[in-house]
Amino acid sequence: MLVRTVIFLALAVFGSSTDEMQVYDTIIVGMGAAGCTAASVLCKAGKKVLALEAQNRVGGRVNTVPFGSGVVELGAEWIHGDHNSRVYDLAIQNNVTILSQDVSFQVFRSDGTMPDKKMINDLVNYALESVDDPPEEPEPLGQYLTRRLMEYMALKYPSLLEDKDFIDQFLHFMDLVVNNYEASNSWNDITTHSKYMDLKGDLHLSWHKNGYKTLFEILLNTYRDGPGYPNLNLQLEKEVTKITYPQDPAQDVEVTCKDGSTYKARNVIVTVSLGVLKESYETLFAPQLPSSKVESIDNITIGVVGKIILDFEKIWWDTSSGLHGFLWSDEAAKEISYEDRWMRRIEGFELKMGSNTSICLWTAGDATILVSMLHISCAWDGKCSMTF
Template sequence: MGSAGVTAATILAKAGKRVLGLEAMDRIGGRVKTVQFAGGIIEEGAEWIHGTQNSRVYDLAIQNNITVVPQDFDFLIFRSDGNQTLMPVYYELFNYCLEKSEYSTNISYESTGDYLTAEIISYIKKNHPYLEHDKQFIDEFLDVMNLFINAYEASNDWHDVTTRSTAEELGGHLHTSWHKYGYKTFFELMLNTYNNGPGLQNLDIKLNTEVTKIIWPKDITGEVTVVCADGQTYTANNVIVTVSLGVLKERYDIFHPPLPKDKIIAIDKIAFGVVNKIILIFDEAWWPNRLYFPYIWYTKDKVNLSESDLWLSQIRGASTSLACKNSLTLWTTGYVGKKAETLTDEIVQQKSIELLRRFMGKNYTIPEPNGILRSKWYSNPFFRGSYTYDNLETPKYPKARENLGAPLLDASGTPRVLFAGEATNPLHYGTVHGASETGYREAMRLLNA
């Protein structure tokens, strides 16, 4: 049970309904995973509140006097020869591209990669014509921006991200941290367990309970039957399914009778990507006081990498955390994120330190880390990825997210199996607040039925 599931369950329980939550893992939170480590808090999954206006996440924190802290997206750029770039044009282009990426809806280009490439080249011609024919400079900059977009979208390549998306960002600061509280606080507040709260009387959550079959009735008198891997069977008037799209892609045949065709098409066509973190813990912070350090490879350095190390060239950079000030996070996405999951901690730690020393070692003394934490969202059978994005197929199926979120109805038109989760949100997919909105939507659908 992640943001969508816990939101729906707590709203229904507070309304007086008896609610049973079945969670396949040994914890709640879904793709939010706060870990106590090395005297601080590590977020293996979602890290920031993305927007503060009309956000269910931000509002709940403020209502409970939890101080959340905006993190400014300030950065220092490093090159693969170990030097910090002193060229102001890099920072100018980086900020310009970030600004343009927020408004990438453009009918002239289907892919975000094509759109941003054209925008960047046009900007260079107008403002820095001496770089117009510097193919190496342009290619190297486009490479790092491709990685940045992939880390934001969970995509494999920015040429697979459509400009014709329905996504909307919330107003307000887009990188607000729970810092010392951890994102887990959002769930504790909803469940009334924050500061040793007593919980909710009408809500029972069973952990380590994997669902293997959902049998739903088409007649008005039957109940929904849920069969679990441990042999337990539960019946209810209504069931809300909040598993990730990655799980639905792999196991949508658990529904009996089968799902309707439009829902199966939605499951197939909506893109589900991977974003993973490699988190290194040190005795103390050795890096400058910034949020993010983009890494730009020289083409010649990338070409000279061994085949086994090529995945390192797809790490977009490192970021810092307010919750654990002696940790540094490297970001992997798409195919590279999946590849890194197959490597041992020892190899990933060794190669990550080599990467840090290549890019930052001329400016800073980089010690061996004390530990490593890694997310593995793809190989986890209860997630199979991180979150959804709109790819080039999306415009062909404009109602896919609505179809995915549509309930299964009995003969009287009453919703019996309902669907929530970030993938079912047409506007705010890929976010914790977006998932929470869908949990609220389905809870209210039942309460108003």
């Protein structure tokens, strides 16, 4: 799963040189990927670090949990790219096996028939590759990809042009595929021009049975029963409510937590998510942030992606494809009740490499919000061992 936006905000105030005033060299607020990386670098440099995390775990948007026959990722799923990737390099340097996940599609139509697998994957790959070849003038991505796909079909699969039902179903399917990449409601909500850049190499590298949590064990020096860092004080369930950074460089930064505790340091690194910043920046910082940073926080948006992860006693699906897609016919869509309308926003399901008896259905945009509000018994009939 791709994350488009990371806010890494550093407030550096160099204070008193007296040992009595300098409790910590650095306080890190938030222990997701950015926070744990900062802690690792600073601790290796011999700095005295206090890390404050509001949740009861480290990892932020990475959340590996035991499930099914192994582990599953409730958050970030893959290492995206193996060239110039700090994450991939850390895994290899620590002899962690990383596996490439099969992301080829086997697609099913509503009547149970399966279009040619090679053709489907050719069309999907062509569409995704076309994203990296935008037109000179910006336009909605869905509009652009539809045009490119129709041109490609006319050139390579001309008989498809006679099957209007297939074209409509496949374009709807591609809309959902793009939404799962972009966390959007519609592929036409996205522009063809973007400054986002993929790293080179395989974009779907899996931690499989190891789990993405391994990255944080490596960063915090606890992997394979490592001793951690003696100069790191990590405190969980510590929600920060105020960061007071003085204008006088002779004074320290003061951090206040929800439980009333306060801490001081020469500088503070804030790595909380964009959502947390949007909700709290007006009261979190004293004095308030410069207008340039406030403008960035207000104007940057981030979408929503969700997962429905199911485990089964037996594997009933074809394991020769990592992804199984759905092409919804209009007739099948009309049979779906209003309460279950989110189902048509499911592109298909993905096999889980960390638990071979589990599958994952991805949702994006408003469908994710709708599903998250449903009681699990309303969403699925039968036995389910996971709630959300």
